[in-house]
Amino acid sequence: QSVKISGVVTAKSDGQPLPGVSIGVKGTTTGTQTDFQGKFTIPANVNDILRISYIGFNPVEIPVNNSGEPLKIVLEEAPNSLNEVVVTALNISKDKKSLGYAVQGLKSRDISEAKETNLINALSGKIAGVNVTGSQGDMGSSRIIIRGETSVSGNNQPLFVVDGVIVDNSQFQGTNGSRDFANAISDLNSEDIESISVLKGPNAAALYGSRAAAGVILIKTKTGKGSKGAGITLNSNTTFATLKVFPDYQNEYGQGSNGKFSYVNGAGAGVNDGVDESWGPALDGRLIPQFFSNGQPAPFVAHPNNVRDFFKTGVTLNNGVSLAGSSDKFDYRLSYNNLNQTGVVPNSSQGKNSFLLNTTFRPNSKLTITTIANYIKDDADNLPGAYGRRATSTMLQFTWFGRQVDVNQLKNYRDANGNTFNWNNSYYSNPYFIAYENTVGQHKNRIIGSIELNYKIIEGLSANFRTGTDYYNDRRKIKIAYGTNGTPFGSYEEDAYTVNETNTEGRLQYTKKINKDFTFDGFVGGNISTILNEQNDQIAPKLAVAGLYTLSNSRDPLVSSNYYGKLKTYSYFASAQLGFRNYAFLNLTGRNDWSSTLPSSSLSYFYPSVNGSLILSEALDLKSNTLSYLKLRGGWSKVGKATTPYQLINTYNFTAPFGTNPQQSAASINLNPDLKPETTTSGEAGVEAGFFHDRVRLDLSVYNTNSVNQILNVDVSQTTGYSQKLINGGRINNKGLEVQLGLSPFKSKDFTWDVTVNYSRNKSKVISLDNEGKLQSYILGTNRTVQVLAAVGQPYGTLFGNAYTRDASGNIVIGANGTPVINPTKQYLGKYTPDWLGSINNSFTYKGVNLSFLVDARIGGSIYSNTNRTGTYTGVLASTLPGRGAANGGLSYYYPNNNTSAAAVQIAAGTSAPGGATVYDDGVIFKGVKADGTANTTILPAQSYYKGFTNVDEAFVYSASYVKLREVKLGYTFPSQWVKGLGLQSATVSLVGRNLWIIHKNVPNIDPETAFNTGNGQGLEDLTLPTVRNIGFNVNLKF
Amino acid sequence: CKKDLVKINQNPNASQNAQPDYLLTAATKATADTYWGTANNMDASLLFVQHWAKIQYTDPDRYIYTNTAFNELWSVGYAKSIVNLNQIIKLADAQANPNYKGVALVLRSWVFTLLTDNYGDIPYTQATNISTYLTPVYDKQKDVYFALLEDLKTAQAALSTTGPAIAGDVIYSNKIAQWKKFANSLRLRIALRIADREPDKAKQVLADIQAEGSGYISANSETAQLVYLASPNQNPISNLFDTRDDYRISKTVVDKLFALNDPRLPVYASKTQDATPNTYVGIPNGLLVGDASNLGFTKTSKPGTYFLAPGAPAVIISYAEVLFDRAEAAARGFTIENAADLYNQAVTASLKQYGIADATIATYVAQPSVQYDAANYKKSIGEQKWLALFGQGLEAFAEWRRLDYPQLQPAVAGTLSGKLPLRFIYPGTEQSLNGISYKAAVASQGADVLTTKLWFDVN
Structure with missing residues (x-):
């Protein structure tokens, strides 16, 4: 009926x-x-x-x-439902129960209350299997990896899709600014995001074909759908950033060498006054001429906060308003958001204005038209100086430092005559001068837009067409001022990047009930993608006059370079889902890509996937008070990766002419005319279960991913004539386990307590690099003598460097000069990839009050710390105190006849030396054995002792494990009857804290979570900025 | 659609074709930059032979190096120089221009000499042939020198003053006759390099040259060198001193120049900034950082302004060196020339190279301390050649090891247990990228450390 x-x-x-x-x-x-x-x-x-x-x-x-x-x-x-509707590949919503792979999502409030200026940071600890490495300092890039690195040399960052539009997440490092420029996805305004769905690997993402190997992050922005009242929302967020992790400096010895120091010009005219190390006299108030004292003796005392004093409290203001409305014919949402951040490094700041318009128009019952336009304008007048470069770094100078220097005396960095001054003039410029005059600005305009038409042809059959584009222009102005030490004429550089990706996609979707038991849901479609990338750099290497930053103000010829890259991909795809009685599902997908980057013989390639799910609790009617839900799922998929443009034919590059002679030389990469696409196959199985009326929710996945035929720019011995060769080869395996556990231990009308636990481990192994088995390792990154490798037989990302020489019992072998003997064969010193990641979020709600805190752990993995190495070499770290003077346990010694070039001779403390030779009390003996196996007895002055092992990389490799209190939120939603009188629909205030506390870490002086950049060469720390803690408040009003 | 896709992938950023003249300029400039630059010259060989010393950041002067320190000669040598020179040879064959081939072979032989002089065993036979050899094996030093002598013989035969013209030559402005002399002078240098090991071969090479008849570099104006230009094509030393002040002249060379009343002292050393009793003050090699800077930046001498000028040359083979080589060949009985005569001419040529007046030269050469000692030609030639090669760190380093004169004392706070470096360490990247070949080379030659003696270095 x-x-x-x-x-x-x-x-x-x-x-x-x-x-x-x-x-x-x-x-x-x-x-x-x-x-x-x-x-x-x-x-x-x-x-x-x-x-x-x-x-x-x-x-x-x-x-x-x-x-x-x-x-x-x-x-x-x-929240945390086992059986919700989720967004899957190509933005298609599906019942989670019908999927044969893991998908995990986040809601708006998970990321927008406790805001991060880089959206990626806000994901850390919230999704199983996702490894986020946060920015150094308080601005910059963050790296995100899902289920380990599957590509040896390629981009391992997931694909980002916003409202169906593929958006760019490149990081353009630049070469001269020593700034950690943020990755492009940080442009998105977290207040505009309604939900994030993470497709964790090839199985979930197979429909994206050649771009799916690293997983996909699907972002859905808010719409006007269902808006109520006036539809106006105001959001205001203010956070304060203070330094959290900071090197532990010593405050007992000041600048100099061999205990001696006296200032004349800071460039070597005095006693050790050009030395930028702290092996000088004790900071005991003795009178010594110093940089500020005009040749007069002044008390040589410690300024324990001298580095901390340089930094400020960062302030981020994030204010937004949105207007939304809807009727049966249309809905819309328009938002504006303003971000204004002043950083912890003096004179650093960044700002962002973003506008988002999202409209849906339904002219009749068959047609829906959706348009989205997102305009973002980033303006940073100066980003903080990162990395260790002389003219632009922040932490370089504080690691090569005189511990007696009071930075407050450097604040006015020019004297009355306009000359700059500093505590050291042989290598550095005044740090305030660097901060205020050697600036790097970034100005970016970006538009992301799309139009989507959906037409219902007949019942069950609909057509969908969407075209979307992401376009931005990123301009940078890099200024080095006249008079900078090392760059006396200054320089000026303008870099411009233009990125554009356009995707046009059509799809026919068909849904049919075959009979009483079977349903069919499927589609076919096609996509055309065009990616353009243009780069233009120009440098005036030496300015003609000071203070004028134009490219024509140059005394040397301009140095220019440009790059134009274009790639195009045509694709067809199809997907079919067969359902049986709504408890068993089989999903099949296929995609064929034609990529312009591959040779014509192999530019077409096909990717299939199959997966299925079975809701056992329904199929076998297992539902009980204990077991409320049980689903098994599994699948297999094959995806792949093309490459970047122009990788087939060798080229010759031009460099600036020598006089009138043009110069041309072979590019350093030997390209490959027979390139094939990379292939990743992945198997995945999982269980989803609910117990006690879903009060306990478990989602468990295991996966095994093999990536073969990798397109590798392998580093080769330069004796081949090239630095790198592009090959197809190599195999890398990733195996892993992910567990999400949701608990609702307590639930009543007024009070609920929810717990979310995420745990994941990924184990990678590089099985081979080339088909002939000749290559043993691929260099992912280098810092000093440490390399990060993908080495055959090892996990991905091993650290490889200088190690101690040890005897058979493991004792360190000490040379005749009293310092450790470096093993001539480099050794594996660890790997940067963690063993496991885990997090626990507790959320309590009592009436309108919500309290949650997230603890996040990354266990295992190693990091090489150049802050520790350099700080040991220069004697600024507290760890260099033992042995410096009798009070610090130093041993007594003398030099026969006071000949300091001879070997020191140890004597008992308090005794005098033969011939009245001077007795020193800063002797240290390196713990180890001599070549003959007997205990080392060679005594060294502390300065030589500490410098003596700084070329042993092993000494500065630490466990990168940490446990952090990542996020605390305390929110209050005012009762609706209260706020209604004020014309409000809702009002929420919250106190938020991010990165509050490192509960546990092993590496001293730095935060082990430091992204070197977004590339694969991680596990290296290089004089990074201190990390910060953010505390702030958020107000959200809906009218 | 396939055609469309292939067309999109045409690279608009670089050329797929190379031009021999442009390659020649680039390969010459790249090699000269590293030969005269920081990593190989200022921070290594000039310190080893005690021409220069460090007053700041003294680790290299104390022989503290990592296995990345000597990457540059290797990487530039193979991947910037030899690879492009090989391309010139290929183009020369295709375009039937043997003069390009000859010039490229001469330069390539010079680069290989630099490599083997400093590292010892190196890839030669399998080098820069990436499609066949991804992990080239190392050839023994003897085999490398022998092969280079053959290559230079081939070059000599290919070079023809009546052949097709070349362009892009920034050493001799495309004059083929000069290249023929450069080729022979390099053969002479290599012949002497192996003289202690393979005297018969050395003698044969000199006889061949004599028979072929194109001669050696025979005037200071014929010296093989790259004359630098103004910034940004300035001399690497000038470039460094623009922004750094880490180097002083070594006390060893200043003491010697004083002892000999050598008129080259004001050329090699700058006056101290603050007036000092001796005007020219060198600093001992290998002091601890504090001890070095305590000598006073303003009270010690930088290298002479001749060497600090933007347009200073990078000397590859000087006329003086050729004369010293000919003197030694005579002293060893390889030729029938007059050793003492040639020695005097060599010293004279060196002084003239720096514009010193004839009368001053005559006085200098007449000093007993300068005169040739036939009883110990290695000492006479070794000491004067060491002075003549001032600034040419790599060649001075090779000849000091071979001739064992002057007798240098190790750096004050040296870290090699009283020894001096005798070679460069292989780049650390060879261990990770060419491990099997590397291990075989180390097994054959000896530990990959600074103090391992190379094949040519007999005593």
Whole structure:
């Protein structure tokens, strides 16, 4: 008996109608959506089951009767639900239960309350299997890796898709600014994000074909759908950043060498006054001429906070307003957001203005038109100086430092005559001069836009067309001032990057109930993608006059370079889902790509995937009070990767002419005309289970990924005539386990307690690098003598460098000069990839109060720290105190006849030396054995002792493990009856803290979580900026 | 659509074709820059032979190096110089221009000499042939020198003053006759390098040259050198001193120049900035950082302004060196020339190279301390050649090891247990990227350390 069912759907939390809710007749293809007032009508037969589902809510099923009464359906919000609707590849929403792979999502509030200026940082610890390495300092790049590195040399960052539009997440490092420029995805405004769905690997992402190997992050922005009241939302966020991890400096000895120091010009005219190390006299108030004293003796004393004093409290203001509305014909949302950040490094700042317009227009019952336009304008007048470069670094000078220097005396860095001054003039410029005059500005304009048409041709068959583009222009102005030490004429550089990616996609979708048991849901489609990348750098290497930053103000010829890259991919794809009685599903996908980057013989390639799910709890009717849900899933997929443009034919590059003679030389990479695409195959299986009415929710995945035929720019012995060769070869395996556990230990009307636990481990192994087995390692990154390798037989990302020489019992072998003998054969010193990642989030809600805190751990993995190495060499670190003077346990010694070039001779403390030779009390003996196996007895002055092992990389490799209190949020939502009187729909205030506390770490003086950049050469720390803790508050008002 | 895709992938950023003249300029400039530059000259060989010393950051002067310190000669030699010179040879064959081939072979032989002189065993036969050899094996030093002598013989035969013209030559401005002399002078240098080991071969090479008849570099104006230009094509030393002040002249060379009343002292050393009793003050090699800077930046001498000028040359083979070589060949009985005569001419040529007046030269040469000692030609030639090669660190380092004169004392706070370096360490990248070949070379030649003696260095 056919009846017409009507009803209204409301949300349990606030009783407001829910538009856009899917209503379907179970086992058929009949379906509709609620309108903006939450209402719907649908034809059905008596005894049919209606299924009502909506993203973020528990679906409900209601049997149809012929009472004729409108249904009143109340949906309950379901955070962490096992069976919700999720967004999958190509932005297609599906019931999670029908999927044969892991998907994990985040909601708006997970990322927007405790904001990060780089969106990536906000993901850390929140998704199993996702490894985020945060920015150094308080601005800069962050790296995100899902399920380990699957490509030896390529980009291992996931693909980012915003509202169906593939957006760029490049990081253009530049070469001269020594700035850690943020990766491009940080442009997104977290306040605009409604949800994030993470497709964790090839299985989930197979439909993206050649770009899916590293996983996909799908971002959905907020729409006007279901907006209520005036539709105006105001959001204001203010956070304060203070230094968290900071080197532990010593405050007992000042600048100099061999205990001696006296200042004349800071460039070597005095006693050790050109030495930028702290092996000088004791900071005991003795009178010594210093840089500020005009040749007069002044007390030589410690300024324990001299480095900390240089930094400021960073302030970030993030304010936004949005306007949303909807009717049955359209909905829209327009938002504006302003970010203004002043950094902890003096004179550093960045700002962002973003506008997002999202509209949907439904002219009739068949056609839906959606347009999205996002305009972002980034303006940074000066980003903080990172890395160890002389004219631009922040931490370089503080690691090569005189511990007696009071930076407050350097603040006015020019004297009355306009001359700059500093504590050291042989190598450095005044750090304030560097901060205020050697600036790097970044100005970026970006637009992300799309138009989507959806047309319902007949019942069950619809067509979808979307074209979207991401375009930005990033301009940088790099200024080095006249008079900078090392760059006396200064320099000026302008770099411009233009990036554009356009995707046009068409799709035909068909849904059909085959019979009582089987349903079919599938589509076919095609995509054309064009990626353009242009780069233009110009440098005036020596300025003609001071203070004028134009390219024509140059005394040397300009140095220019440009790059133009274009690649195009054509694709066809198809997907089919076969459902059986709504508890068993089989999914098949296939995609064929044609990429311009490959040779014509191999530019076409096909990627299939298959996966399935079985809801055992329904199939076998296992549901009980203990077991509420049980699903098994599994799948296999093959995806791949093309390459970047122009990798097939060798080229010759031009360099600036020598006089009138042009210069041309072979490029350093030997290219490959027979390139094939990379292939990654991945198997995945999982279990999802709910217990005790879903109070306990478990989602467990195991996977095994093999990546073969890697396109590798392998470093080769330069005796081949090239530095690198592009090859197809190599095999890397990643195996892993992911567990998400959701607990609701306590739940009552007023109080709930939710716990989310994420755990993941990934084990990688480089099986081979080339098909002939000749290559043993691939260099991912280098710092000093330490290399980060993908080495055959090793996990991905091993650290390889100088080690101690040890005897058979493991004792360190000490040379005749008293310092350790470096092993002439380099050794593996660790790997940067962690063993496992884990996090626990606890969330408590009592009436309107919500408290949550996230603890995040990364265990295992190693890091080489150049801050520790250099700080040991220069004697600025507190760790160099032992042995410096009798009070610090130093041993006594003398030089026979006071000949300091001879070997020192140890004597008992307090005794005098033969011939009245001077007795020193800063002797140290390196613990180890001599070549003959007997204990080392050679005594060294502390300065020689500490310098004596700084070329042993092993000494500065530490465990990179940490446990952090990542995020604390305390929010209060005012009762709606209170705020209604003020014309508000809701008002929420929250106190938020990010990166508050490192509960545990092993590496001294630095934060072990430091992204070197977003590339694969991690595990190296190089005089990074101190990391910060952020504390702030957030106010959200809805009218 | 395939055609469209292939067309999109045409590289608009670089040329797929090379031109021999442009390659020649680039290869010459790249090699000269590293030959005269920081890593190989200022921070290594000039310190080893005690021409220069460090007053700041003294680790290299104390022989403290890592295995990345000597990357540059290797990487530039193979991957910037030899690879492009080989391309010139290929183009020369295709375009039937044997003069390009000859010039490229001469330069390539010079680069290989630099490599083997400093590292010992090096890839030669399998080098720069990436499509066949991804991990080239190392050839023994003897085999490398022998092969280079053959290459230079081939070059000599290919070079023809009546042949097609070349361009892009920034050493001799495309004059083929000069290249023929450069080729022979390099053969002479290599012949003497192996003289202690393979005297018969050395003698044969000199006889061949004599028979072929194109002669050696025979005037200061014929010296093989790259004359630098103004910034940004300035001399690497000038470039460094623009922004750094780490080097002083070594006390060893200043003492010797004083002892000999050598008129080259004011050329080799600058006056101290603050007036000092001796005007020219060198500093001992290998002091601890504090001890070095305590000598006073203003009270010690930088290298002479001749060497600090933007347009100073990078000398590859000087006329004086050729004369010293000919003197030694005579002293060894390889030729029938007059050793003492040639020695005097060599000293004279060296002084003239720096514009010293004839009368001053005559006085200098007449001094007993300068005169040739036939009983110990290695000492006479060794000491004067060491002075003549001032600034040419790599060649001075090779000849000091071979002739064992002057007798140098190790750096004050040296770290080699009283020894001086006798070679460069192989780049650390060879261990990770060419491990099997590297290990075989180390097994054959001896430990990969600074103090391992190379094949040519007999005593």
